[in-house]
Every structure is written in structure tokens, then in C-alpha cells.
Amino acid sequence: MQRLPHSKRPPYVTRGSIPLAALAISGLAAAQCPYPCWSELASDKFTYESFKATLEPPVSPPYEFSLPYPSQSTGALSAACNAQENPNVDLYRYDSENQTWGGPLTGPIYRYPTYLEVSQLSRGWKGIAVEVAYAGKVDSSNGHTLVESIFFHNERCYRASTEFGFSHYLKGLPGEDKIYFYYEINANCQPKGKCRVHGTQDTLTDTRVNVPIAIPSGPNSHGGSDWLYEAYLVDGGAKWHLRVVDPYKHETKGAPIEVNVQDFFRSIAIDYATHGAEGYVTATATRDGPLINSSDPPAMKILKIYAAK
Secondary structure, three states: OOOOOOOOOOOOOOHHHOOHHHHHHHHHHHHOOOOOOEEEOOHHHEEEEOOOOOOOOOOOOOOOEEEEOOOOOOOEEEOOOOOOOOOOEEEOEEEOOOOEEEOOOOOOEEEOOEEEEEEOOEEEEOEEEEEEEEEOOOOOOOOOOEEEEEEEEOOOOOOOEEEEEEEEEEOOOOOOOEEEEEEEEEEOOOOOOOEEEOOOOOEOOOEEEEEEEEOOOOOOOOOOOOEEEEEEEEHHHOEEEEEEEOOOOOOEOOOOEEEEOOHHHHHHHHHHHHHOEEEEEEEEEEEOOOOOOOOOOOEEEEEEEEEEO
């Protein structure tokens, strides 16, 4: 897996950047690191995956990951992340002709064309920040979508998972100059009836909130297109605090956004704000079909990923 050295330091001191010589005073350092205390996830903690085997996309300095439009002609069946990946959830398939559900399913399931980088299991998550540059476009719409996402998830294979993070949708339509911060329960459980509690068959409902955030149109203070997007819980888990930051001057771009946590996520947010979440982070580019050829193909280029602790 190709990895490149950092060409610059993080925009602010993180626990992940403390040298070994300072470990003796780590307790003092922790006390001096106010919330949110950002901890970097080093690139060597991630594993590259593609459901249909393709080489990892090349990356150029100073980026750590480059996730372009997936080049695979089709997706593939996944045996590792299969229909029984989550032992607490049974999957069903709807037969539209007979208007019936079949299941529970077993064995491999189909995955769309995808590039992804997934982290090791980590703990203490109260928020996420990503330094990323979005490039390229889709010239016009044909009904398909490319989704570029960086997000926390508590289920390794994403089925019926609890998530929060950032997504960028490209369809070749107006209004694609924004990303969305989102938080969600029972992700990937649409349509209703697809995911059911193992043993009871109670239906799990996919519920999600999207908050639009404008991608800055101008360059940052170093003339680049990379910006730092932050989201972390405040007020004991009652709200999400969102902002866009110049990663070099560490100045906020535009006004911060605070959004109330909705009822469906409230108990989860309180627990995360108190104890921190346990799970994984994935960066991915996924498409649900071929898009119209572009003169400037889309790509998501990532420099840093941080956890708020």
C-alpha cells in the first residue's frame, strides 16, 4: 500500500503528534488539551479495499489518500462483508413482482463499484475532522450518483450501523458545491423491511439527518483547495458544532453552525459525548452506475483525518 510522508505538520497540536520523548508528561499534556482534543489517525492505520479487485489509486504529495471516480466496470459480490456480517441483523430481499419479502439471506451480497480506505477499530470518538480537497465534476446527469464520504461507523461492514461524517454527492446537477454533515442510525437499511432484528424480526428503520455545508469557492491561505471540516458534539451531546477552517492559519471560514441532535439520535449522542464511541472510519468513493464522461473527472483527496476526544 503506497504511503507518502507528511509534507507539513497538522494545523494544531494533537495527541497523535506528541513525540515519544513527551510520553512521560502525557497526563499533563492531556489536561492542557481542551475539548475538542483532536487526535490524528495516521494513514498506516488504514487498509485499502475494493470489492472488485483493482489497484489502489495513486496518490500525489501532500495527500495521503486519493479516491477518484471508481474505474471498475461493475461491482462485485463480497464474501467478507456478506449477508450475515452483522449477527444481530437479518437481511431480506423484496420481490417486486410478487410483492413479497424473502429471507433471511445468506452468503455474499453485491457491492457497488468502490474504492475505500477503512481504519482499525478505535475508541473515544466524540466528533470527526477531515482535511480534504474536492476536485473535478460530472458534466451532466444520467440518473446515477457518485458519493464521496468520510465517516465514523460502529459496524465494520456498514450494515445497520450508527454513523456520522461528511458526504459529497455528484450527479451532474446544480448545487454540488456543498458537502453534507450527517448522522444516522440503521444505515444501509432501505427500503424499510430490508433489515430486521435477529430473533424477533422487528424492522430496523434507516433514519438520517443531512446538514449542508458550503465548500469554499476560493483558495485557502496557501493557495490550495484543501479545507478542514470539523464536526463534534457539544452541550453534553445535545448539539453538533460544525465549522470549516483554513488548515494553515486555523481561521474559521464563514460562521460556525450548531444543530440540535434529533430525538432518534439523542441517547446515542449523550453516550458518545460522555464516553466516546467505538468503531471505525471509512473514506470511500462509491458509484451506483456509470456517469457521463467528464472533461475534469471527480476525485476526493485527503490529507488528514482526526478524531475529537
